[in-house]
Amino acid sequence: MKILVFTGGLGNQMFAYAFYLYLKRLFPQERFYGLYGKKLSEHYGLEIDKWFKVSLPRQPWWVLPVTGLFYLYKQCVPNSKWLDLNQEICKNPRAIVFFPFKFTKKYIPDDNIWLEWKVDESGLSEKNRLLLSEIRSSDCCFVHVRRGDYLSPTFKSLFEGCCTLSYYQRALKSMKEISPFVKFVCFSDDIQWVKQNLELGNRAVFVDWNSGTDSPLDMYLMSQCRYGIMANSTFSYWGARLGRKKKRIYYPQKWWNHGTGLPDIFPNTWVKI
Known part of the structure; x- marks a missing residue:
């Protein structure tokens, strides 16, 4: 199981989606879930699925409380490898909870096929x-x-x-x-x-x-x-x-x-x- 916590505006969400696809390639048998919470409301909410043909991980009801528990655990055990919250590079791909906005080109696919616009001209x-x-x-x-x-x-x-x-x-x-x-x-x-x-x-x-x-x-x-x-x-x-x-x-x-x-x-x- 892996949980990805999406935050930020559209540009940040696109970096996060690229990293999600990277993890899917790395762990093809893994189950992925998304958390689309309050931090998205600081801009215009979750936008990437409105403007691009993407398949986001779903968010069951239990994802929010479970993620909250992991964050609390991180406070008690700062070196826990269950969470990867780095914003530049993935330090532990085997973590459970990720901050998927990784500000690097490392996880972006080489072609543009992975992110197709939904704009009806x-x-x-x-x-x-x-x-x-x-x-x-x-x-x-x-x-x-x-x-x-x-x-x-x-x-x-x-x-x-x-x-x-x-x-x-x-x-x-x-x-x-x-x-x-x-x-x-x-x-x-x-x-x-x-x-x-x-x-x-x-x-x-x-x-x-x-x-x-x-x-x-x-x-x-x-x-x-x-x-x-x-x-x-x-x-x-x-x-x-x-x-x-x-x-x-x-x-x-x-x-x-x-x-x-x-x-x-x-x-x-x-x-x-």
Whole structure:
């Protein structure tokens, strides 16, 4: 038996699902269960099954109390191997309770078949349909800027000074040299900052109509672009990694003010700035 405790927003859930598939390959005869609790409500709840064709482990009624007992046991026996709660790598694959968000590319399958979108393009809004058509027919580069919660007292010390204005300016300069007629498609929780600080040309599109529970449509649009300038966000990471094979992706040389500054999640073909 193995129990996986899902937490975080959509991007984190996708990392967790990749790790779940890894464990299934490692233990094909094992029984897996999921716990989808309060931590998911800090964002928009469990989203991955709404946007992707996935088969999640089920959650019987007893999973919550049993997991609670394991956590209590962990308090009494900190070195217990029954729980693997590390957020970067699996230290004990034979554990029973896992925090499946493992922030590493080690557990991500090499192909994109494992995670297929459920987006019905015929049901998209007119704005999204028109933009999607343009993205697929021309050289488009998504630009993702995340500010919002990263500027809050909770996260400011962790992310301040990482994904800087200089990073975006250098990535934009490089992108324009590669494709002089590139069209930038911008996604942000602070579109006004993007307009005031980045030189994107008069053909840029500022996507400000997918909000709330429709926000993953931004990720879908990113996934269809040929190029990308991502933020230090798992949301834009998956926009860069999924969908259309990208010609070039830029990422910041510092993801957070923690450890080495960069998690081991980037393909070798991506460009660090």
